[in-house]
Amino acid sequence: MKKELMTPLTAKDIEALRIGDIVYLSGTLVTGRDDVLRRVLHEHMECPVDFSKAAIFHGGPIIRTNVDGTFECVAIGPTSSIRMENDQADFIKVTGLKIIIGKGGMGEKTAAGCKKYKCIHCVYPGGCAVKAADMVERVEGVEWPELGMPEALWIFRVRQFGPLIVSIDTQGNNLFTENLARYQSQKEKCEAPIIASVKEYQKI
Amino acid sequence: MQKEEAEKKLQETMEKFMKLVSIRLPDDVLEKLKECRDKESSDMQKVIYDSYFENLDVAIKEQRPCCQDTGLLHFYLKAGSEFPYLGVVEEALRKATRNATRDIPLRQNTVNFFEERNTKDNTGERIPWIHWDIVPDDDHLEVCTYYAGGGCCLPGCAKVFTPFDGYGAIVKYVFDAVAGLGVNACPPLIVGVGLGTNVENAAVLSKIAYLRPLGTHHPNPKGAKMERDLCDGLNRLGIGAQGLPGKVAAMEVHIESSARHTATIAVGVNVACYAHRRGFITFDRDLKATIRGYRGAEL
């Protein structure tokens, strides 16, 4: 059975989830990335969206504006979450955010923030943008459109949006740092035979 | 054909081609991706590959760009010196980019330095990026179209080593790029390695390397062996699709090289994500277009 989360989320809803779990999300999903975090945290602008009741999505959509002025989500996919690493924990603190969706992992600062303020980070497979758009039931609006299409706050109603792989849980476990450490530890062993085989390449 | 007419024809054909490339992966990439899927065994990898293929299917069905990050447009040209419309190519590609952005639509990704505002039509200073190679005594124009997304541009790097560092430095540099930021660039990757004499020539070659059709090799047997060895080695790191644990980090590694200064070994690394939106189209002197690598597709 698909494990489904529904916004608004409480700490209780996400507490039992662990890294590696796969979930699906229904409810309100709002895009917010570099510029949104910068405005809220560094320019101290009031955030027009209540992120305690919505999921944040690190990504920018392709939106078509219909003749009647309504919006249609043509494609939506995640961007690398790591770019938000510096600000994400503070953003959780300030907004009461409970779930972050993005691509790739985030760092220790965000993991600490997730643990302290009870939030999770999940990855949606990058590049699967049409499939994702099909899970958007409606575009409910846009805030801060002056930031441009990829950076604006697009407000979506989504249904069973996923698969979402939990990559940071509320205990601060971090799937990607664990993986990265494992990859790094393999590196030397994998490089060594190749380095040995090219040793003679400069000889004539 | 008058210049205006030629420009229009080129532009219109390119718009159609750019649409195809944004939606559908070329046959060689799709085949390779299926091979990669078959090598993976974990549930998590299966869920990810299922998402990849389901998404690629609906993209074709709904005629929408398969990835939301349609990037910035890069055009790598092989232009025959006798191709009669060299003078209109750049303008035609700019206009095609503008129209494709509006009509497909593509995401508006382009920002000029210092102005820092989105240009909203994916043209800007020197963008679309156009790279010219002139082919003597030929009257065709080959355009390689590439959508360069942000995530797969980030791991790109170039560095100049000394002969003392040797070929081993190349190996380490490639591993660092892939096992570092490459993990976030939507693996399985096509890894382009440029070997040259200074940073920009190595960097340009790394780009040309990953644009090469899959299944092609470096012309020197040692180069070809190094491509294979690097690919096998990277695939032992334990990295799978989306940078999560798995078996296939790289679909292929391609090396392109130029001669070097005796005192330098320059390396460029550029990675392309699994959504490798790269397409070749060739125009003859009457601007009749032939596309390759998309079975059954017509413009």
Ligand code: SF4
């Ligand atoms: S790395 Fe490629 S597939 Fe992934 S989001 Fe970026 S452009 Fe799309």
